[in-house]
Amino acid sequence: MRYLIAESNWDMMTLAQDLVTNGTLLTRTDRPEDLTHYMQIGQADLVVLAASQLGRDGVTLENLRNVRSCAPIALIARGASSEQKAAWLMAGADTVIDSQISCEEMLARLQAVARRAHGLGRPVLQYGPLRVDLMHRRAHLGDVRLKLTPKIYELLEFIALRPGRLVTRETLLTHIYGLENEPDPRVFDVYMCNLRAQLSASGGAVDIETARGSGFRFVVGDFEAAAIAA
Known part of the structure; x- marks a missing residue:
């Protein structure tokens, strides 16, 4: 599978490297505002970005959904409250994952979201x-x-x-x-x-x-x- 990931902070850069090491195909950008452009020119099985980027440089869940409504979106957040997570999920995110979990759990959670977009419950x-x-x-x-x-x-x-x-x-x-x-x-x-x-x-x-x-x-x-x- 191929993920589209915005490397906007250290957590996201570390995650991108873990995904590369795991063998996952990545389309990478250090400009989150370019996510919509990349979504238009290529097909991604999963879009991954930091929740802290929402509301900056025109990056919103609504804009991402308008470009490709069926593309699963995973938000990576550090210490988000239950209210914040609920708001993001209601706004269009498919999952919100704490950046402090283990690498193994992070990779498994991301793949679970990506494969369920293909109708698969198991890998x-x-x-x-x-x-x-x-x-x-x-x-x-x-x-x-x-x-x-x-x-x-x-x-x-x-x-x-x-x-x-x-x-x-x-x-x-x-x-x-x-x-x-x-x-x-x-x-x-x-x-x-x-x-x-x-x-x-x-x-x-x-x-x-x-x-x-x-x-x-x-x-x-x-x-x-x-x-x-x-």
């Missing part, structure tokens, strides 16, 4: 023999762990979170590389071929379908039987 996707562990960023086909580089894992995770939906090549590249320079198209094709080759061991239970000129679609042999963790 595991299960499609027949394919199991994708969102928390530990790995996948198994039956008892065999797939050999996935970080980029190929992100490719699999993105399409597996959107089964049956057409995903354009541009959307995939933007998700995986963010605002960085995109790779030579041939490199991306190698990633896709590698992933397809590993999924072929499923015997057709899961596959990646190419819609020529449009993009890709993650397909499951018996779509109705696909067990998405809930």
Whole structure:
């Protein structure tokens, strides 16, 4: 998943580094007022900002919601009162997290909010023999762990979170590389071929379908039987 995070203070910079260490894809800005711009040009699974930034430089929950109403928003606060938390939640935040909790709990809370936007109650996707562990960023086909580089894992995770939906090549590249320079198209094709080759061991239970000129679609042999963790 990719988070959009505003690094407006030391707590937020520390959190961003913890997320990078964990392997989470990040779009980072040290100008919270630019959050709406980044939300317009890219798709984020979660928006993370300091509650102390609200009301400054035009940053409000209402403005963020107007840009992308369905994007989950996590506010990070230090020692906020119950009344403050309630007001932020009523104004549009999906969660308010105390910045002083442990790194492990912080990462788990953020991911819980992000994955529930995809309808997932647990950090595991299960499609027949394919199991994708969102928390530990790995996948198994039956008892065999797939050999996935970080980029190929992100490719699999993105399409597996959107089964049956057409995903354009541009959307995939933007998700995986963010605002960085995109790779030579041939490199991306190698990633896709590698992933397809590993999924072929499923015997057709899961596959990646190419819609020529449009993009890709993650397909499951018996779509109705696909067990998405809930």
